[in-house]
Amino acid sequence: MNGHSAIRNPQSAIPITFTLNGKPVSLGVDPAARLLDTLRYQLALTGTKEGCGEGECGACTVYLDGVPVNSCLVPTYQVRGQRVETVESLEPGALEPFERCGATQCGACTPGVVMTASWIREHPELLATHSIRELMAGNLCRCTGYDGIVDSVAEALREPGSGKRDT
């Protein structure tokens, strides 16, 4: 698969099953493998990016049972029986406000940004207690200065369908 292998020692591989983007997946993983590497190198889902490897930048954001997490901090064996969703699961049509408002420049932070942003869009009740800027503060962007991102989230919240998803 993609010439990569996340399994350093086949003897120690742990067999696990989880749901990835709505489909069941079974595979053997190294006990030390990070979810980020399993997704990228074992399952060839390269949309999820590594920006820092220590949970600071948010570029590797995925949903674990519906909640955004930094996949660089999640050991893969821990997702047994859980639902994992990546940027590849998002509906491209819903990303139109992000295209229009300048939410992406270089694109390296972008998958993580749209994952967090889409989650906010599904939970507009959060805006009663938090600002968009607070909710997006876990996703570092070095290009946009954040206005394009914040404007896009605000626009996306105005679109029909916001808040519909049940997680």
Next chain:
Amino acid sequence: MRRREALAKLTGRERYVDDLPLDDFLWGMTVRSPAPRGRVTAIRFGTDIAWPEFVVVDHRDIPGPNVVALIEQDQPVLAAGYVRHVHEPVLLLAHPSREALRRAARSIEVVVAPEPPALDFRAPPGPAEIQYGTDNVLKRLQIVKGDVERALARAAVVVSGTYETGAQEHVYLEPQGMIASFEGAVLVVKGSMQCPYYVLKALQHALAREEALVRVIQTPTGGGFGGKEEFPSHIALHAALLALKSGRPVKLIYDRGEDMAATTKRHPALVRHRTGLGRDGRLLAQDIEVVIDGGAYVTLSPVVLSRAIIHAAGPYACDHVRISGRAMFTNAVPFGAFRGFGAPQSQFAGERHMDVIARTLGMDAVELRRINLLADGQSTATGQVIQDGTDRLAVMERALELSRYREKQRGHAAFNATHATLRRGSGLATFYHGAGFTGGGEVALQSRVRVAGRPDGRIEVLSANIEMGQGTLTVFTELAAARLGVAPEDVTVAEADTARVPNSGPTVASRTTMIVGGLLERAADDLRRRVGLDDTARGAAVQQAIRRWHREHPGEPLVGEAAYERPPGIAWDDTTYRGDAYGAFAWAAYVAEVEVDLRTCATRVIDFVAVQEVGKVLNPTLAKGQVQGGVVQGIGWALMEECKWREGAMANNQLTNYLIPTSDDVPSVRVAFLENPYPHGAGGAKGLGELPIDGPAPAIANAVARATGADPRAIPLTPEKLMELLEIADFGLRIADSAP
């Protein structure tokens, strides 16, 4: 037009270097020096590693000269028995398993017999620390206009000040990386980079390969900001050496920690001003000294110094100016290109100094700028007569108006008089940025762009200028479409592959839109002429003529080309540093409003207004995004981004302890453009990308001074530093204006 590649980026489909499918490859890794200076006396390999599984490369494996070709040929690809900075590459390893590589690299001990390092660029080096020339000066430059000593002697008032700026890490979100492989005899290197032809040149030189046997392809680049200008040549060489030795594809991707520790940063700088003024506040003499830390190799420091001194006097009229610049050798990890390229450092000093002057004279800081801003017909420090028709006062006025500067000043006075713990203030910076290479640089580059007509009538733009988030793909599409009157959907921009695209120069210096875009327009005109049409032909007529040409010339390529020509009336003398330093300057005035919490000494920017004149704005969304991103990077540099040093290397090389602004740390950045089309820029545009990082730091420091009464002379102005300044202010002490 919307960003061309936006949807690919938003959906995660865009493939960066670490995302490319690759079979049967090895991971590469770099083993580095643990010491800042000394002879390598031994390299000890761990005994518990299965070394026959590993590919190991050292300097003896380099086929050509052991040099990363750049301005000077002084930096080795791999240290050959002697190291000059911590993290200098010594060995390269490759193995199919990244984890095995990490273990192996950790097991290696590079033993260095230490020699005294030079670590403080501000202090004269001790005799044992001299390693470059007789005084560790990498480069000396001077600008002289008029007679500064005489003018200073006659001035009613002389105001002096010393200012310092710290290093800054780029933190492009995609760490650096390269893949090297072979297609037959041709070495193919793909990766994240700003300058494919720099990488090509470096590979050819050190690997002693002819150009036909090397091919460099830029992959979608996740941010650069200058950090991917010269450094990618090193990684490309390292990956290529491992691929040469192993005969297999090699992928060398830095993680964040290695990227922050081993790659370049913004040059730290020390700037001294001695300014002579009339009683009315008119600038009579500017005597400026600029010193930058170059680090352990020359890299791009001479040209960074050049841009720093040319911008040091600010956008003001003054008849007597002397600017002396020095780039110092130290045993620090070499500093390099970073957005602004020296100008942010010297303009921080200049614009902070303007406010210090105003305070000394008891004068209004706006008024001081108003009477000194360059008017058309007046000249800069290099003697470049400005006559572009831009109303620089109007740029400043618009910033004051949008920020409600006067009204807020009154409000701040009332707020500060009554609030127990918060202090507010606004600060202004007026500044400029020259676009394109300095002086004769653009002529020397001999840039070429091609525009091809395809058999189906579609248009393809071929250039070596790359997309790294700043919008090249979109703007080039728009320019070609507008020039030929075709639909943007009928325009493609070729991948920056040196086997296909001409050398249109590096993607740096705010030159891509203004200069390369201008070549693109002329190449499009040339294409039109080649199919027998004049420059008025547009749209369907052009596409029909292209299709007809291909029917008449089956199998032949149809390509229009343009090469750089200096705009008329531009002259520069590199020996005297006199003349027209840049084809055009962009002009700006920024206002920052800050709130300082006296309990924590933390400064928060609560409003930011950025007004600039950048010629014609080609794509408003992209242009605004560039300014907002630059401003926020500038806010980080001003307030929070602090490199901590240990033996000349970054000790806080993590995003956990090197903090960059989050969305919650910054306000919305309010952007306005005044447009005065530049006749020699593409579509009337001037360079824009770097300008916005010049202004935020001085505007913020000036605002903090207003808010608190402190007198900040150095950035980053972290809470710890501001606390020291406020303690000094509390005790009623004046801040000594002495050199460190």
